[in-house]
Amino acid sequence: MIAVVKDLLIYVTVLTAIVIVPIHLGGFEKIFSAVPAAKLTLPEPPAGSLGSLSSYATLALGSALALFLYPHSLTGILSASSERVIRRNAAMLPAYSIMLGFLALLGFMAIALGVQSMPEFADGFTRYGNNFSVPALFLATFPSWFVGVAFAAIAIGALVPASIMSIAAANTWTRNVHCAFFRPLASEAEEARVAKLVSLIVKAGALVFIFALPLxxxxxxxxxxxxxxxxxxxxxxxxxxxxxxxxxxxxxxxxxxxxxxxxxxxxxxxxxxxxxxxxxxxxxxxxxxxxxxxxxxxxxxxxxxxxxxxxxxxxxxxxxxx
Structure with a gap:
């Protein structure tokens, strides 16, 4: 249910942005013309090297191959109620790829608007770097109530995958380590209790990474x-x-x-x-x-x-x- 709310919030936020912001800036032509040419394509590789061309291609290939091997990806497949559900969800996956393309357009819009040079956002860029570009775009373009909706979408969009990851990690530990090596005769109640505890530990560990390591x-x-x-x-x-x-x-x-x-x-x-x-x-x-x-x-x-x-x-x- 929360995942459905997350998807609705993100789609409403992004679709509104790709309609309203171009109107505010004078159209997509002005947006793309404001983006430096170096940011539109990969740089030319140096002599004797494939440079960023092979780096980009292998990163895309490797990330795609690894994506469905993660426990949190398999959790959705293994917990599906039927083969039909898996097929239906797989057919909907391109919609998320399109959404990623829309998100990339928000970065171009931030460049065209020049948010990085606006003095009111200087502190945000100092603290968060280019990651602050999209939040600054919303702050500069939309009223405060819609900014709240957009920021809520970002927060929930991060929490939903994180919760699935912690559940998957907890189940992996419980079934493949705890029950396999320590408590092979554990009851279902014990499995559930251990999984909940490990899920909480994983979440706490994630917070340590967030606050203790550089962004x-x-x-x-x-x-x-x-x-x-x-x-x-x-x-x-x-x-x-x-x-x-x-x-x-x-x-x-x-x-x-x-x-x-x-x-x-x-x-x-x-x-x-x-x-x-x-x-x-x-x-x-x-x-x-x-x-x-x-x-x-x-x-x-x-x-x-x-x-x-x-x-x-x-x-x-x-x-x-x-």
């Missing part, structure tokens, strides 16, 4: 999380299609991929998630998650072929044949 770390933590979560792609996706993949080989591939991705991020002092590889003298910067999961898949496939040739099929394959 700019948020994106980097998201990208670093993508490096780790994408390593289960061969096991939970490819393993369903390619039955020859060996469980031990998948585990070794996961270990190699996780270690390699973490090492790439460590070389960037965990302040970035892109790593440049050189192929025939051409530097190809890219998302470490993509490079590491490719190595993960290669290791899993090669070792599966070796294990299969040696006659070691593993417990999963033996159980399948039985």
């Amino acid at each position: 700019q770390y948020a994106i980097q933590l998201q990208l670093l999380g993508g490096i780790w979560i994408i390593q289960i792609l061969p096991a939970v996706v490819l393993g369903l299609r390619w039955r020859f993949l060996n469980g031990g080989a998948l585990l070794i591939g996961w270990t190699v991929g996780t270690g390699l991705g973490t090492w790439m991020a460590w070389l960037q002092a965990f302040k970035g998630a892109t790593y440049a590889i050189t192929v025939f003298g051409l530097a190809i910067p890219g998302y470490a998650a993509v490079y590491s999961v490719v190595v993960n898949i290669l290791v899993a496939v090669i070792l599966s072929l070796i294990f299969g040739a040696a006659g070691w099929t593993g417990r999963a394959a033996q159980a399948s044949r039985a």
